[in-house]
Amino acid sequence: MSQKTVLPFRLALLMGVMMVAGVARSYAVAPPTAATAAAPYTANFTETRTIPGMTTPLVLHGTIRFTPGRHLLWAIEKPYSYRFEIADGTLTEVLPDGSRKTEPLEKTPWAQALFKLFSSLLGGDPHALARYFDLEPTDQGMILTPRSQVLAKWVTRIVAVGKPMPHKVTIVGSDSGKTVLEFTPLKPLPPPAAATTGA
Amino acid sequence: MKDERRGPLSTTLAAADAGRPRYLLVWALVLALLCAGAALRVALGGASPIGSNVKSLLPDTANDPLLAAAGERSNEAFLQGMVIAVQGPAAGTTTAAAQAARSALAGAGYRIENPGTTANALYEVYRRHRFRLLTPSDAAAMTKQPEQTFITALQVGLAQPGSPAGTLADPGGFLTRWLTGLPRPFPDLVPAHGLLAVPEAAQPSYLLIVTLGQEAFSPAGEREARKAVALAENAVGRLCAACTVTATAPALFSAAERAEAKSEVLWLSIGSSLIIILLVLLFFRSLRPLPLVAAGVVGGIVFGAAVTLIVFGEVNLITLILGTTLIGISVDYALYYLVDRRLNGGGTLLRIAPGVALALSVTCIAFAFLAATPFAPLRQMAVFSIIGLIGAVFTVGAAFPVFSRRWGESTAPRIMHGAIRMASGGGRRWRAILAVLLVAGSIGGLTRLYAEDNLRQLQAMPPELVAASAKIASLLGTPPASGYFLVRGPDLATALERGHRLAESAAHHTPKLTLVGLAGFLPSPAAQHKALGAWTPLMNNGGAALEEALAQSGLPTAFAKPLIAGWPSHDEALTAQQLIDTLPALGRFTVHAGGETGLLVQIYGKPASGELQTLASGTSGVMYVNTLERLNAVFSHIRNQAILWVAIGYAVTLLLLGWRYGPVGGFVTLLSPLTAALVTLGILGWLGEPVNTFVVVALMLVAGVGADYALFLHEGGTHMASTSLAVMLAAACAIGSFGLLGASRIPALHEFGLTVAIGIAVAWLLAPLTLFAVKKRAT
Numbered sequence: 010m011s012q013k014t015v016l017p018f019r020l021a022l023l024m025g026v027m028m029v030a031g032v033a034r035s036y037a038v039a040p041p042t043a044a045t046a047a048a049p050y051t052a053n054f055t056e057t058r059t060i061p062g063m064t065t066p067l068v069l070h071g072t073i074r075f076t077p078g079r080h081l082l083w084a085i086e087k088p089y090s091y092r093f094e095i096a097d098g099t100l101t102e103v104l105p106d107g108s109r110k111t112e113p114l115e116k117t118p119w120a121q122a123l124f125k126l127f128s129s130l131l132g133g134d135p136h137a138l139a140r141y142f143d144l145e146p147t148d149q150g151m152i153l154t155p156r157s158q159v160l161a162k163w164v165t166r167i168v169a170v171g172k173p174m175p176h177k178v179t180i181v182g183s184d185s186g187k188t189v190l191e192f193t194p195l196k197p198l199p200p201p202a203a204a205t206t207g208a
Numbered sequence: 209m210k211d212e213r214r215g216p217l218s219t220t221l222a223a224a225d226a227g228r229p230r231y232l233l234v235w236a237l238v239l240a241l242l243c244a245g246a247a248l249r250v251a252l253g254g255a256s257p258i259g260s261n262v263k264s265l266l267p268d269t270a271n272d273p274l275l276a277a278a279g280e281r282s283n284e285a286f287l288q289g290m291v292i293a294v295q296g297p298a299a300g301t302t303t304a305a306a307q308a309a310r311s312a313l314a315g316a317g318y319r320i321e322n323p324g325t326t327a328n329a330l331y332e333v334y335r336r337h338r339f340r341l342l343t344p345s346d347a348a349a350m351t352k353q354p355e356q357t358f359i360t361a362l363q364v365g366l367a368q369p370g371s372p373a374g375t376l377a378d379p380g381g382f383l384t385r386w387l388t389g390l391p392r393p394f395p396d397l398v399p400a401h402g403l404l405a406v407p408e409a410a411q412p413s414y415l416l417i418v419t420l421g422q423e424a425f426s427p428a429g430e431r432e433a434r435k436a437v438a439l440a441e442n443a444v445g446r447l448c449a450a451c452t453v454t455a456t457a458p459a460l461f462s463a464a465e466r467a468e469a470k471s472e473v474l475w476l477s478i479g480s481s482l483i484i485i486l487l488v489l490l491f492f493r494s495l496r497p498l499p500l501v502a503a504g505v506v507g508g509i510v511f512g513a514a515v516t517l518i519v520f521g522e523v524n525l526i527t528l529i530l531g532t533t534l535i536g537i538s539v540d541y542a543l544y545y546l547v548d549r550r551l552n553g554g555g556t557l558l559r560i561a562p563g564v565a566l567a568l569s570v571t572c573i574a575f576a577f578l579a580a581t582p583f584a585p586l587r588q589m590a591v592f593s594i595i596g597l598i599g600a601v602f603t604v605g606a607a608f609p610v611f612s613r614r615w616g617e618s619t620a621p622r623i624m625h626g627a628i629r630m631a632s633g634g635g636r637r638w639r640a641i642l643a644v645l646l647v648a649g650s651i652g653g654l655t656r657l658y659a660e661d662n663l664r665q666l667q668a669m670p671p672e673l674v675a676a677s678a679k680i681a682s683l684l685g686t687p688p689a690s691g692y693f694l695v696r697g698p699d700l701a702t703a704l705e706r707g708h709r710l711a712e713s714a715a716h717h718t719p720k721l722t723l724v725g726l727a728g729f730l731p732s733p734a735a736q737h738k739a740l741g742a743w744t745p746l747m748n749n750g751g752a753a754l755e756e757a758l759a760q761s762g763l764p765t766a767f768a769k770p771l772i773a774g775w776p777s778h779d780e781a782l783t784a785q786q787l788i789d790t791l792p793a794l795g796r797f798t799v800h801a802g803g804e805t806g807l808l809v810q811i812y813g814k815p816a817s818g819e820l821q822t823l824a825s826g827t828s829g830v831m832y833v834n835t836l837e838r839l840n841a842v843f844s845h846i847r848n849q850a851i852l853w854v855a856i857g858y859a860v861t862l863l864l865l866g867w868r869y870g871p872v873g874g875f876v877t878l879l880s881p882l883t884a885a886l887v888t889l890g891i892l893g894w895l896g897e898p899v900n901t902f903v904v905v906a907l908m909l910v911a912g913v914g915a916d917y918a919l920f921l922h923e924g925g926t927h928m929a930s931t932s933l934a935v936m937l938a939a940a941c942a943i944g945s946f947g948l949l950g951a952s953r954i955p956a957l958h959e960f961g962l963t964v965a966i967g968i969a970v971a972w973l974l975a976p977l978t979l980f981a982v983k984k985r986a987t
Binding site: 056058060061062063067069071083085088089091093102104105107118119123139141143144157158159160162163164167178180184186187188190 | 244299323324327328331356357360363364367368369370372374375376377384388395399400401402407408569746750762763764766767769808
């Protein structure tokens with residue numbers, strides 16, 4: 010057995026170590042398929058962050074423009090301005106101080122993971138979600154519990170409300186903090202039945 | 209020959225020929241002493257007498273103790289590792305099955321890390337030192353504008369849904385960004401349910417990383433690996449019939465290789481023995497010669513194995529398997545004796561002694577030059593063969609006359625006479641024609657020859673294990689590059705500093721490669737100092753500046769609290785020892801030897817040719833170590849050395865033969881094995897077989913055996929008929945035995961057997977053609 014063929018047993022040393030580096034990566038879900046790449050979804054949203062120890066939640070307003078698998082624009086408009094845009098494997102950010110940053114998506118695991126999460130969640134692809142989350146259907150939507158032990162350090166569960174397209178997503182943090190995203194669609198995606206590949 | 213002309217040797221031979229048992233007693237005593245010595249050596253060594261570790265064949269690295277220690281460490285990690293994949297159609301049952309496999313293995317005492325627990329432990333260490341851990345861009349920005357940088361980063365984190373950068377755990381995401389920059393050789397794997405999940409796989413998949421307690425190349429290590437697979441299969445099978453278990457480990461390959469070698473030794477021995485039995489029965493029409501033939505062969509092997517064990521402490525599997533081919537040579541002497549005894553009656557030893565002595569000398573000269581090579585198996589093979597052949601001759605001389613003295617004289621079977629006509633009669637014309645055709649035909653093959661030395665030739669690669677290995681490699685996603693970097697320094701600090709420079713150079717020149725070593729998990733003291741300095745303006749005075757910046761930006765001042773609480777009260781840098789204490793596996797990246805410290809850096813990705821050497825040469829104190837390439841280079845070196853030594857061996861043999869037969873006679877005698885070697889190479893070329901170390905060794909054997917045949921015939925004298933028949937029978941045995949070896953599934957053995965079988969056939973064909981030029985010196 011050659012060293013090359015027989016394989017990376019050396020990873021035995023590393024397995025635990027490298028997981029720390031995969032924090033944001035743990036969000037990742039499968040890339041959307043061609044069938045989910047439909048017309049852009051455009052919505053206004055409100056992001057309400059409840060932080061432990063703070064009586065008043067932080068509320069942000071913005072818009073999302075999203076084409077599954079191809080493009081995501083996430084723009085905060087109030088109380089400050091911030092936007093990130095993912096397209097063609099690149100993340101472009103306009104920071105609150107007005108500066109711009111451009112990086113390859115592969116270097117920004119968090120953005121990459123969020124892009125995939127949105128593609129699956131808004132694209133209605135439970136199979137892709139199931140790769141990273143235990144799914145529990147509810148009357149109003151579904152509850153996603155991270156299977157990754159690393160992701161679970163920050164997010165204990167994600168509750169999606171609305172069928173087939175979620176209009177409210179609550180991300181519950183392990184520190185009991187909460188982020189509630191409420192979407193008001195301006196231009197909806199096609200029905201998920203048509204957009205889902207059944208992957 | 210009159211008695212008064214006899215020297216001491218002739219007197220001894222005559223005495224032995226008379227069947228005096230004292231020589232048999234001496235033989236038995238020597239054999240017993242050697243066996244006892246070998247047993248004692250094995251007992252004192254404490255290791256298995258049969259070794260199968262290919263890496264142990266590497267040349268000694270004693271002149272570089274750090275490199276030797278690094279190689280040893282790399283071997284340990286490589287050899288004791290095992291990866292088991294559990295896959296199934298449904299997520300729930302596959303998870304349960306994988307967890308059951310994990311529990312079963314852990315319950316049986318196997319070491320399996322919980323990747324999630326390990327990651328959390330390491331995270332806590334990093335979190336405690338968070339102010340010393342900033343990415344270069346964060347450190348630069350924080351140094352320049354600490355308030356602005358922090359506020360902007362926090363605003364961004366709050367705007368990103370679910371990001372840790374918007375939580376109290378990591379306000380601004382500075383720690384998260386630094387963690388994201390850690391080496392990630394397998395970014396697609398995530399720890400889940402105490403296992404490693406492969407979310408992007410086609411079906412639910414988990415990997416279990418098992419560290420075996422025993423080394424792979426030991427029977428205990430192999431048993432341990434096989435038991436682990438069986439435990440996992442049973443546990444998975446109970447919960448999920450549709451799930452599959454795939455495993456790969458050096459120990460599994462080693463086990464398969466050992467089983468393959470054992471099986472081949474068995475069937476080679478049986479096959480060779482059957483050929484000999486059939487030939488003996490066919491030509492002698494009697495079972496009486498059989499025990500003697502067996503004694504000659506076994507005697508040779510036992511002598512060879514015992515002395516090899518005494519000298520080397522173990523017999524490598526390759527040596528052992530090649531050694532079994534001694535059957536094909538040592539039987540020559542037995543048959544030479546028995547045919548002569550059958551056809552010419554008593555006094556056999558005196559008649560065959562010159563031929564046997566010359567043949568043994570020539571063969572031993574050929575093998576002796578192998579002992580000069582720096583390649584352990586070749587040295588072992590030289591010792592094994594030389595002593596084995598001497599042992600076989602000793603057995604023939606000491607035992608055969610004793611047990612054959614009562615045989616009396618009888619008429620030889622008719623088949624013998626028929627064979628004699630064929631072996632020594634008027635066949636020279638067709639032999640000559642065939643020889644010319646073979647030489648002419650081989651020229652085309654010679655142009656097709658190519659050299660290839662590859663470690664893989666030593667190993668049987670069972671397709672199912674190769675497939676399992678490939679499957680797990682695809683689940684892991686990132687291919688490991690062959691070899692590793694060794695970063696050295698007089699102390700750990702210097703080695704780490706060089707390791708950081710290597711990492712920087714790699715990030716710049718080879719961004720697609722991932723380097724995994726201790727330096728990648730530990731920022732340099734300077735980087736830590738810079739990061740701490742960047743935070744200081746915000747955190748001084750109880751974090752007043754930080755709180756003020758938050759208040760001015762309208763963000764909750766609560767985000768300052770966890771940072772202020774975590775600000776270190778005293779200057780405590782993150783050290784390698786803290787990381788190693790948390791995750792002992794990291795300690796395996798460091799070695800100390802010869803007053804130096806070394807860091808092993810593993811490489812993941814697909815490097816371009818020469819890229820790794822260039823990277824290493826561009827950084828002081830860094831060397832690229834590629835064991836596989838080193839082994840292959842050793843093989844090539846050995847091949848070239850072997851060719852040189854073979855040439856020297858032939859020159860020495862020529863001198864010996866020239867002394868015996870005159871310059872022309874000596875040259876013509878040698879022409880037969882040389883032509884056989886040439887024709888064999890041509891045939892190998894036509895067959896598309898590569899030339900490698902083993903082919904060269906085989907050609908040495910062909911030379912030795914081919915010369916034997918010519919010498920037997922030259923020394924045949926008045927008993928040419930029996931000699932010709934003995935040579936023919938010996939050639940048939942050898943062709944049969946080595947032909948069987950040619951069917952081996954181990955590439956090296958296949959090439960070896962094929963080369964020798966072809967070579968001996970051609971040598972037998974050519975040997976009688978050299979008789980015309982021989983004029984013997986008086987004995």
